[in-house]
Amino acid sequence: MTGALFGAIESGLLYAIMALGVYISFRILDFPDLTVDGSFVTGGAVASVLMVSGTSPFLATLAGGAAGFIAGCMTGFLHTKGKINPLLSGILMMIALYSINLRIMGRPNIPLLNEETLFSQIESWWASTGIDAALMTPFQELGMEGAAPNTFYVLLFGTLLIIGVKKVLDWFLQTESGIALRATGDNAKMIKSLSANTGLYIMIGLGLSNALVAMSGALIVQYNGFADVGLGVGMIIVGLASVIIGEGVFGRKSIARTTLAVVLGAVLYRIILAVAMQLEFVKASDLKLITAIIVTGALVIPTFSGQIKEWMERKRQQKALTQELKQERGQDVAKPQTD
Amino acid sequence: MLNLKQIEKTFYKGTPDEKRAIDNVSLTLEEGDFVTVIGSNGAGKSTLLNLIAGVLFPDQGLMAVDDLNMTYLPEHKRSKWIGRVFQDPMAGTAPHMTIEENLALALGRTKKRGLGRGVSSSRKKEFKKLLQDMNVNLHDRLTTQVGLLSGGERQALSLLMATFTEPRILLLDEHTAALDPARAEHITSITRDVVDQHQLTTLMVTHDMEQALSLGNRLIMMDEGKIIFHADAEEKKKLTVADLLEAFQKARGKSLADDKTLLQK
Structure with a gap:
């Protein structure tokens, strides 16, 4: 049980990056963007193909994010230039990305277990520090080895990463461009009369949103040890769940508070899911x-x-x-x- | 300064609802002119403002500010020269952002937005002083969300946001019409002050004839997309509401008695 709990927190921290992306589109731009289901896989697909071909995992992850940025901009382009309704723009992009993702991957599934990933790199460095053994001591003294996770590095790395992403997002949303982006979602008529090209802001905003989503996808495939073309199904709902649960439980007083709430919401969602999966009558296929x-x-x-x-x-x-x-x-x- | 030449705009062209909203309008504003525009509903006043602001493009004609032809310049590009206040107090401000953030957004009208801090501490001081000078009780509420302000307060903020960056042209679209009389009076007096202070070239649409007479140095009256009456600075000083009603009757050959919208005081 506690093993599953730690697993839930670990993956929750990685999915939280995706949740922050969904927060940008849904809350800041007020744009229900379904591209997410596709761009999450795009990030994973690009990263895994690059890693298989020998690119460093760090660069591969960034490249995955960049691919998501392009996908998001395309959705924004469909909406702002093509005048297509926001939901439909996202759905069109999601469907298109399904084929594109298969093209990128070349097959529906890419195993990464024998590849060098961000996690395997950090793990080997981590093992040399011996911190795990030190952290494990209190558990052993209490006779609770069973309650401890196998290793702490994913928790630590995930926490540092999500704090970094959150801080950068908080900073951006307070810059001149950031407040104009927020105003685009809050009152487009007004910000247009103040020299802002709202079409461009929507495109870039959706780009940033999907860049985070895709980066999260790139990290998740490395964490899972494989990339699968079906990985993104329902991802938008997971993102929404994180945003809604987070805001509901932890509040949305300011930008920094809300982004924190979204991150915690993503983790909380994984924990709820893990608890539900422990119930006897629940099958793995009931996840969605x-x-x-x-x-x-x-x-x-x-x-x-x-x-x-x-x-x-x-x-x-x-x-x-x-x-x-x-x-x-x-x-x-x-x-x-x-x- | 502002030049409109033979502007034409027709809505729903080629349908039974075809409406000639602006019919061959030419108008020139000199530096520092404050022109009030009156007319009944559907006279084309707001359409004229929207054409100048770039919300709409004319079918024909030319619109220039100084020596720049802006006839077909997109709205977000020409707003660098044009400040606007809308009729709806909700329209001119971002409700889920703070007062200081809204003011920072207004600063972006004339300068490119980058990755500098939106509300820096020096700007914060500047904003506080601006609000104090304007005699609205908002200077100690800089971090309040604008959505929590009253309609009058929001309109005062909109007016400040449109003016403190000194636009070449200020457009006021019935900006007191949605407020109760006391607040409308307050906003009217603030309008007089800020236009005076910055010597802004202003075009103000209004339903209120008293307001049209008390503000500005020139007055035009519109009907069915045309300018039907024009009072220059000398004439406007002597103008009364009765004169306006008479002018309307004479120009259009119809009675205003049943046109309550123009008669609002």
């Missing part, structure tokens, strides 16, 4: 169904709980007033029978 249920829950629960509160309050008030009326006028009022 569970995802849909989690997102629906995150969307619906706040609405319902508000309604129930209001309903209870109304009922209490009605009861009190009915009694008051009865005392004052000796009159009994009840609900009319209608049917």
Whole structure:
């Protein structure tokens, strides 16, 4: 169980980069961008093909991100220049990317277990430091070896990476260009009257969003040890789940707070998923169904709980007033029978 | 300064709803002119402003600011020279961003946006002073989200954002029409002050004849896409509401009695 929990946190940290990308398109640009399902795989595909051909994993990961940037710009181009509705632009790009990803990979699946990846590189350096052994000692002394993960380097590396990405994004969103990007999503009419080319901002914004998504895809294939053309199915929902859960649980007071919430939301989502998968009657193939249920829950629960509160309050008030009326006028009022 | 020459704009061309919104309009504004534009609904006032701002392109004609032909220059490019305040208080500001961020966005109108900090500490001081000078109670709320401000406050902020970077042309599109009378009066007086302070060349559309008479040095009246009456600086000083009504009747040969929209005071 705890092993699964650590695994969930590890992958959650890597998926959090994707969630930040979805945050840019959905929240900042107010553009429901479905390109994500395709660009996530594009990032993984480009990175794995490059790694197989001997490129350094670091460069391969960056190249994956760059490919995502181009894909996102294309979606923006379809929308701003082609005047295609945002949802449709994203779907068109997603479908196109499915074929493009297969072209890039050459086959539906590329194993990376024997390739040098970012993780294998860090792992070999990490092993030489001996930190794992030191971190393991307290677990051993408590007789809890079983609760500890096999290694801590993924957690550490993932945390450092996501903090870095978050900080850069926070910084960018406070720059002159960054606030213009935010204004594009908030009030396009106004920022146009202040010399901003909103079409260009949408294109670049979607580019950045999908660059993060693709970079996350590049990291996930290295983490999983294989790239698969079907890896991106439903990815947009995972991203949305992270954004919605994060904002709901951790708040959205400022930009820095919201990006932190999105990152934590991505991790929390993985943890919820891992817990759900532990249930006996749940099969591995139920994953997407569970995802849909989690997102629906995150969307619906706040609405319902508000309604129930209001309903209870109304009922209490009605009861009190009915009694008051009865005392004052000796009159009994009840609900009319209608049917 | 601003030159409009034989501007034509027709909407829904070739359909039964065809409407000639601007019909051969020529207009010149000299440096420092403040022209108020009145007219009934559908007279073409807002269309004229949209054509100058670049939201719409004319079917024919020429529009120039100084020696620059801007007839077909996209909106976001020509806004470098043109500042605007909209009728809807929600339209001129970004609701989910702070007051200081909105002001920083306004700075970007005249200079290229880069990767410098949007709200630097020096800018923050500058913004605070601007708001203090303008006599709106916003200077200690720089980090408040604009969506939490009242309509009047948002319109005051919009006006500041459109003017403090000193545009060559200021366009005001019924910017007090959506406010209650007291707030409208306040915004009107701020308008007078800022235009005066920066000596802005201004074109203001209004429904309110009193406002049209009290502000500015020239006045034009539009109807059915044409300029039907024009008062220069000397004439405008002596103009009254009664004169305007008479001018409208004379020019169009129809009574204004049932046209409540023009009669609003």
